[in-house]
Amino acid sequence: MSAVFSSVAPYPPAGAAAFLPMTLSAIIGTPGLGGLADDAWAAEYAAEATWQALLGGCTCVRRRNFPESLRRLSASVAAYAGDGAGRRQRDRIASFELWAVEALAEGDGAEFAEACAGYDAALARALVTAPHLS
Numbered sequence: 001m002s003a004v005f006s007s008v009a010p011y012p013p014a015g016a017a018a019f020l021p022m023t024l025s026a027i028i029g030t031p032g033l034g035g036l037a038d039d040a041w042a043a044e045y046a047a048e049a050t051w052q053a054l055l056g057g058c059t060c061v062r063r064r065n066f067p068e069s070l071r072r073l074s075a076s077v078a079a080y081a082g083d084g085a086g087r088r089q090r091d092r093i094a095s096f097e098l099w100a101v102e103a104l105a106e107g108d109g110a111e112f113a114e115a116c117a118g119y120d121a122a123l124a125r126a127l128v129t130a131p132h133l134s
Contacts, residue, residue, distance in 0.1 A: 019047035019116045022124035023073075033127060036076050043073040047116055054109045067101045070119070077123050080130045089126035096122050 020040060027033045027040055046069035053063045074093050081089045096119035103111035 018044075019051070020044045020120045020123070022120050023077075023127065026124045026127040030127065033080070036073075036080070036127075039069075039073045039076045043069040046070075050104060051109070051112070054104070054107060054112060057107075063104060066104060070097045070100060073123070077126055081126045082130055086126070086130070089122065089129070092122045093119065093126060 020043060024037075024040055024044065027036050046066045050063050050066040052058075053060055074090075074097050077093065078086075078090045081087075096115055100112060100115035100119055103109075103115050
């Protein structure tokens with residue numbers, strides 16, 4: 001799925017996000033991060049669709065698209081994380097990404113939600129502590 005959400009409709013308020021609220025708030029609130037918004041909103045929408053599919057016991061395409069959305073967002077954020085401490089941030093993001101994908105594969109909704117919360121926190125931390133954005 002390759003969509004540019006900013007050209008389709010205005011972004012919803014950051015408080016409207018259920019899975020990546022801290023990440024979206026960091027992007028919206030930090031000059032220089034606007035380029036990440038499309039990947040972040042794509043991952044948010046993929047997480048919402050995946051959650052609905054998990055609750056319904058569906059193994060449809062919506063569930064299969066989620067890992068790729070996370071991978072794209074993780075790669076986009078990694079570009080902002082920098083070196084040194086940024087490497088630890090990227091490793092943390094990768095571990096939460098893997099946890100979310102594994103929880104999805106197992107069909108474990110509780111683990112999925114917990115992994116998404118950790119992923120969101122790791123992404124947001126990487127963004128707000130990025131050395132070149134301070």
